[in-house]
Amino acid sequence: MFDLERREAGEVVLKGRFDAAQREKAQALFDEIHESVTLDCSELDYISSAGLGVLLKTQKRLLAEGGRLKLIGVNSHLRDVFKYSGFDRIFEIEPG
Numbered sequence: 001m002f003d004l005e006r007r008e009a010g011e012v013v014l015k016g017r018f019d020a021a022q023r024e025k026a027q028a029l030f031d032e033i034h035e036s037v038t039l040d041c042s043e044l045d046y047i048s049s050a051g052l053g054v055l056l057k058t059q060k061r062l063l064a065e066g067g068r069l070k071l072i073g074v075n076s077h078l079r080d081v082f083k084y085s086g087f088d089r090i091f092e093i094e095p096g
Contacts, residue, residue: 001015001016001017002014002015002016002017002018002019002021002022002025002026003015003016004025004026004029006029007040009035010035010036010037010038011037011038011039011040012029012030012033012037012038012039012040013039013040013042013043014039014040014041014043014044015043015044016043016044016045016046017045017046017047017048018044018046018047018048018050018051018054019046019047019048019050019051020048020050020051022050022051023050023051023053023054026051026054027054027057027058030054030057030058033058033062033067034062034065034067035062035065035067036062036067036068036069036070037062037067037069037070038069038070038071038072039055039069039070039071039072040072040073041071041072041073041074041075041078041096042072042073042075042096043073044073044074044075044078046078047078047081052081052085052087055069055087055091056087056090059090059091068092069091069092070091070092070093070094071091071092071093071094072093072094072096073094073095073096074093074094074095074096075095075096076095076096079093079095
């Protein structure tokens with residue numbers, strides 16, 4: 001199961017498993033964002049390469065528009081995924 005919720009201005013909460021089956025749902029929400037945003041990953045259990053692709057595409061677009069993604073609440077497993085994929089150099093990441 002996967003859920004994402006847009007909260008107060010500038011915050012999105014990710015919950016569950018972010019995989020290929022959830023790519024379109026997530027991309028639709030991220031396509032509506034045109035300012036810097038904080039992604040609360042404290043309830044995110046898993047992210048696949050498809051999920052990473054959505055985040056990368058969004059980060060590139062936001063950087064071109066003067067914004068960025070910041071990830072907070074990242075657990076040790078997800079932090080390893082970001083580290084091994086090199087995404088820890090692309091995103092500002094705060095551990096959980």
